[in-house]
Amino acid sequence: MEMIIPVKGAVAFQITLDPGTWIFDDRKIELTDFFSGNTEETDELEEYKRATGAHWSREIMEGAVFPPTLKTERKFKKSELLTGTFGMRLEPFLNNAQPLEGANQVVIETKDGETAFDIETAKSLLLKFSHEGKPLQEDGPAHVLLPDGSNSDHPITDVRAIRVEKVTAV
Template sequence: METIITIKGNVKHSITLDPTVWIFDDRKVDLNTFFTEAYVERDEEEEYKRSMGKHWSREIMEGATFPPTLKTEKKFDRQKMVTGTFGISVDHFIKNAVPSEDAKTITFLTMDGAEETFQVSEIGNFLFKFSQDGKPLTDDGPAHLLFKDGSNIEQPLRKVTGIVID
């Protein structure tokens, strides 16, 4: 079974993705809660800029103080990584491939030869499911294509191995 996903076509950079390493990506989402709770997608870059602005303002007013380093380090919940079901937004990868201005469609290809085509403007509506109960999707993977609204959670596009942007 092929375990990589390629992005090619009308893009500036062709990209090869390995879903087995996404478990360590900070952008992953827990699919057990994503479709049930009021999930709010956070823009970590914007949050960082906002916190740095507050810090800068405080330094100007009060002078420099250095925070303890242990409070700023990220910690992984190892138990959740071993037992969780995770997905990641597809648009992170498409943005890095830099689609051409005239790109109109995005087609997801599967190992079985099936294809699903959507408008490029819809790219923010998709997730790749890459883990089920802490294990990579080996039988029908490497990834499943899910809609963020949860409408195809029972029947996702399975065995996604390629993305072509035209």
């Protein structure tokens, strides 16, 4: 099974996605919390600024040593990674590929067929890449989930490619 997903078609840049590396990406979403409504949208730049400022202040006040609480936080985050169910939004990847002007549809190519979404709906899709701390080996490398979680019991599986198209109305 191929573990990368190409984004191709009517895009300025054909890119490949490697869900195996997303566990290290700060943009990942814990899906259990997301679908239960326990998450809040945050501005990534503001969050980065806040964290950087807190780190800088801690270094000024305490020096460059890690306090015991920071070590505990790291252990907690590691156990969370080993047991969590995670996904990524499709939007930043579509934006990086830069759909060409007039592109209005995204097709998810799977082992068993294709599923099409208008481009705005596609941007809100989630790519699940981990279930209870394990990568999706059997029917992965990623599952496509609707943002409301309505297909979480029966996601689009065996994703092979994401194709952007210009479709004209007949």
